[in-house]
Amino acid sequence: xxxxxxxxxxxxxxxxxxxxxxxxxxxxxxxxxxxxxxxxxxxxxxxxxxxxxxxxxxxxxxxxxxxxxxxxxxxxxxxxxxxxxxxxxxxxxxxxxxxxxxxxxxxxxxxxxxxxxxxxxxxxxxxxxxxxxxxxxxxxxxxxxxxxxxxxxxxxxxxxxxxxxxxxxxxxxxxxxxxxxxxxxxxxxxxxxxxxxxxxxxxxxxxxxxxxxxxxxxxxxxxxxxxxxxxxxxxxxxxxxxxxxxxxxxxxxxxxxxxxxxxxxxxxxxxxxxxxxxxxxxxxxxxxxxxxxxxxxxxxxxxxxxxxxxxxxxxxxxxxxxxxxxxxxxxxxxxxxxxxxxxxxxxxxxxxxxxxxxxxxxxxxxxxxxxxxxxxxxxxxxxxxxxxxxxxxxxxxxxxxxxxxxxxxxxxxxxxxxxxxxxxxxxxxxxxxxxxx
Numbered sequence: 001x002x003x004x005x006x007x008x009x010x011x012x013x014x015x016x017x018x019x020x021x022x023x024x025x026x027x028x029x030x031x032x033x034x035x036x037x038x039x040x041x042x043x044x045x046x047x048x049x050x051x052x053x054x055x056x057x058x059x060x061x062x063x064x065x066x067x068x069x070x071x072x073x074x075x076x077x078x079x080x081x082x083x084x085x086x087x088x089x090x091x092x093x094x095x096x097x098x099x100x101x102x103x104x105x106x107x108x109x110x111x112x113x114x115x116x117x118x119x120x121x122x123x124x125x126x127x128x129x130x131x132x133x134x135x136x137x138x139x140x141x142x143x144x145x146x147x148x149x150x151x152x153x154x155x156x157x158x159x160x161x162x163x164x165x166x167x168x169x170x171x172x173x174x175x176x177x178x179x180x181x182x183x184x185x186x187x188x189x190x191x192x193x194x195x196x197x198x199x200x201x202x203x204x205x206x207x208x209x210x211x212x213x214x215x216x217x218x219x220x221x222x223x224x225x226x227x228x229x230x231x232x233x234x235x236x237x238x239x240x241x242x243x244x245x246x247x248x249x250x251x252x253x254x255x256x257x258x259x260x261x262x263x264x265x266x267x268x269x270x271x272x273x274x275x276x277x278x279x280x281x282x283x284x285x286x287x288x289x290x291x292x293x294x295x296x297x298x299x300x301x302x303x304x305x306x307x308x309x310x311x312x313x314x315x316x317x318x319x320x321x322x323x324x325x326x327x328x329x330x331x332x333x334x335x336x337x338x339x340x341x342x343x344x345x346x347x348x349x350x351x352x353x354x355x356x357x358x359x360x361x362x363x364x365x366x367x368x369x370x371x372x373x374x375x376x377x378x379x380x381x382x383x384x385x386x387x388x389x390x391x392x393x394x395x396x397x398x399x400x401x402x403x404x405x406x407x408x409x410x411x412x413x414x415x416x417x418x419x420x421x422x423x424x425x426x427x428x429x430x431x432x433x434x435x436x437x
Contacts, residue, residue, distance in 0.1 A: 024049075024053075024078055027052075027077060027078050028049065030312075030314050031044060031045070031048045031049050031052070031312060031314060032044050032045055032049075035314070035315070037315050037316055038313075038314060038315065039313040039314075039315070039316060041313050042312070042313040042314055048312045048313070048314065049078075051311065051312070052077075052078045052079065052308075052311050052312055053078050053079075053080050054080065055081075056079060056081065056146050056147075056311045057081045057082075057083070057144060057145050057146055058074060058079055058081070058082055058083070058145060058146060058147055058148075058149065058307065058311075059082075059083045059084075059085070059142070059145045059147075059148045059149070060074070060082060060083065060084045060085075060148075060149050060151065061084075061085050061086075061134055061148065061149070061150045061151065061152060061157070061161060062084075062085075062086055062150060062151035062152045062153070063084050063085075063086035063088075063098075063100075063110040063111045063114040063129075063151075064086065064088065064094070064098055064110065064151065064153065064291075065094075065097050065098055065151075065153075065185070065291045065293070065296040066151030066152075066183050066184075066185065066296050066299060066300050066303075067084065067086065067110070067114065067151040068098045068099055068100045068101075068114060069099075069151075069296050069297055069300030069301070070149055070151050070183070070300045070303060070304055071084060071100070071114055071115075071118050071127065072100070072118065072121075073300060073301060073304035074149075074304055074307065075118050075121075075122040075125045075127075076122065077304060077307075077308050079125070079307075079311070080124055080125050080126060081126055082118075082125065082126070082127045082128070083127070083128045083129075083130070083145070084111050084114060084115055084127060084128070084129050084130070085111060085129075085130045085132065085133075085134055085137075086109070086110040086111040086114075086129075086130075086131065087131065087132055087133050087252065088109075088110050088252060089107055089108060089109055089110065090105045090106050090107060090108055090109075090110055090113060091106065092106050094110075096293070097291055097292070097293040097296060098110075099293075100113065100114045100117040100118070101113055101114075101117075109129070109131040110131075111129035111130060111131050112129045112131055114127070114129070115127035115128065115129035134157060134160065134161055134164075135160060139164070139167075139168055142164060142165065142168060142178065143168065143175075143176065143178075145178060146178070146179075146311065147178055147179040147180070147181065147307060147310060147311070148161065148165065148178055148179070148180050148181070149180075149181045149182075149183070149303055149304075149307060150180065150181070150182045150183065151183050151300065151303070152182075152184070153184075153291075155207075155210065155375060156424075158182060158184075158203050159203055159204060159207075159375075159426070161180065161203075162180060162182075162195065162197075162202045162203035162204060162345065163202070163203075163204065163345045163428055165178050165180050165195075165197045166197040166198055166202055166345050166346050168197070169197050169198045177196065177197060177198070177199070178197065179194060179195070179196055179310050180194075180195040180196075180197065180203075181193070181194055181195075181303050181306050181307055181310075182195065182203065182303075183299040183300060183302065183303040184299070185291060185292070185295045185296055185299050187292060187295070187327075188292060188295055188325060188326040188327045189295070189323075189324065189325050189326070189327070190295050190296075190298065190299040190323075190324045191299070191321065191322060191323050191324065192299050192302035192303050192306065192318070192322045192324075193318070193320055193321045193322065193337070194306050194310070194317055194318045194319070194320045195320065196320075197346070198346055200319075200320050200337075200339060201320070201337045201338060201339040201340065201343075201346070202339075202343065202345050202346040203345075204343050204344060204345040204346065205337065205338075205339055205340045205343045205345075205346065205347075206321075206337055207373050207374065207375045208373035210375065216229065216230055216233055218237075218362075218365075218401075218404070219362065219404065221233045221234045221237065221238065222234065222238060225267065225268075225271050225273060226271075226273070227273065227275075228264070228268055228273055228274070228275035228276040228277075228280060229280070229284050230273075231264040231265075231267040231268040231271070231273060231276055232260060232261075232264040232276065232280065232281050232284040232285065233284065234264070234267055235259075235260045235263040235264040235267065236249060236260050236284070236285050237378060237391070238394065238397070239263050240259075240260070241392045241393055241394050241397075242394040245393065246393070249285070251285050257278070257281055257282055257285070258278075260281050260285060261276070261277075261278050261281040264276050264281060294326070295324070295326060298324060298326075299324065302322060302324075306318050318334065319334075319336050320336055320337055321334065321335055321336065321337040322334045323335075344428065344430050344431070345428065350418060350431040350432065350433040351374070351430060351431065351432050351433065352432075352433045352435065353367065353368075353432060353433070353434055353435075354434075354435050354436070354437055355367070355408055355434060355435075355436065355437070356408075356436065356437050357407060357408055357409035357414070357436045357437075358407050358408075358409065359407065359408050360404065360405055360406060360407055360408070361381070361388060361389060361403050361404050361405075361406055361407075361408065361411060362404040362405065364381075364408060364434070365379055365381070365389070365404070368421065368432075374430070376421070376423045376426070376430075377423060377424065378391045378423055378424055379391070379421050379422070379423045380392075380421070380422045380423070381419050381420070381421055381432075382419065382420045382422075383411065383412060383417055383418075383419050383420075384417075387400055388400065388403050388411055388419070389401070389403050389404060391424075408434060408436070409436070412434060414436075415436075416433075416434045416435045416436050417433075417434060418431055418432065418433050418434070419431075419432040419434060420432075
């Protein structure tokens with residue numbers, strides 16, 4: 001009997017077979033021969049294998065419910081140079097679905113622990129973690145990757161990443177186009193999509209598919225609160241910047257949430273309003289989406305499947321949006337989401353709004369807040385060099401607040417004009433063309 005045969009037939013507990021040569025056999029069946037749907041540019045064999053396992057550098061944003069699954073899938077598909085960014089630390093509530101973490105990891109960085117776990121479990125894979133925000137990195141950092149996968153629970157972060165990759169594209173530098181694969185889940189629902197910046201629709205093009213965020217007029221928040229949400233918004237929008245000046249509110253910091261909760265509860269008591277709770281405070285300032293492990297597994301698998309197809313050209317990739325629902329049964333639907341010419345990120349055209357000249361600036365702002373395709377929460381507006389209304393700092397908010405009651409005709413003149421709109425959720429300045437009926 002040969003040594004190999006003896007080794008393979010040994011009893012449990014004996015030395016294991018060296019499986020290194022066979023570890024990618026399931027993947028090689030795809031990479032070493034063409035198939036019925038293979039792209040014309042696909043070169044089966046060593047070239048595809050080498051690029052996947054030695055050259056392709058991929059960035060994963062988020063190491064939570066989706067991110068853990070994505071990291072494991074990529075490592076087992078053969079990607080060997082993976083980077084991961086996440087600003088969060090591990091909470092005990094994460095352990096029921098974020099399977100790379102253990103009780104001993106509570107309080108530690110998600111990115112660091114996830115990277116260490118993957119490298120220990122899958123030899124040969126290098127996972128480079130970064131504990132921080134995606135906004136901490138500049139364009140040169142994102143230029144080094146072949147593609148980016150987002151497993152985020154934040155609309156703002158998705159918008160920022162999508163806009164950054166669009167702005168990164170240089171027509172004279174083909175390598176500047178970085179495919180963005182985005183996955184998202186909400187309960188038993190989820191979606192996976194592939195975005196080619198400047199070519200296909202970007203994340204901003206699809207904002208009208210999201211549930212519009214709840215927003216309240218600033219005058220109601222400041223003067224006539226009626227709901228517990230008004231008190232929480234007052235604490236976060238007006239009181240926080242007044243008390244802490246230039247210190248930015250961190251929605252992920254429990255101490256910041258506690259401060260908002262205490263201030264909002266005190267204001268609610270003053271106006272005889274009930275219902276301000278810790279969980280509601282979190283819900284108002286930070287959108288909390290329910291997560292289910294099975295949905296995460298399905299959507300992350302779909303995202304990694306697209307990453308594999310893009311990296312190897314072994315099959316056509318998704319064009320460009322896949323929806324999944326598992327509420328009562330399993331259902332998926334794929335369609336091509338169209339690029340919007342008026343998209344402020346990839347379309348290059350101004351957003352146009354037609355209003356009455358007698359409408360006030362407050363009414364214009366309310367109309368902006370109601371538009372689901374913009375997802376604006378706290379807009380500041382300027383006209384040329386004139387600040388019409390600024391949300392912060394408190395001194396300027398107070399100084400520009402009287403403009404909210406003025407008519408657009410007073411502020412813009414008889415021809416209307418182009419306003420510049422900024423918002424904490426926008427990674428750019430929105431150009432708004434206001435014309436009169």
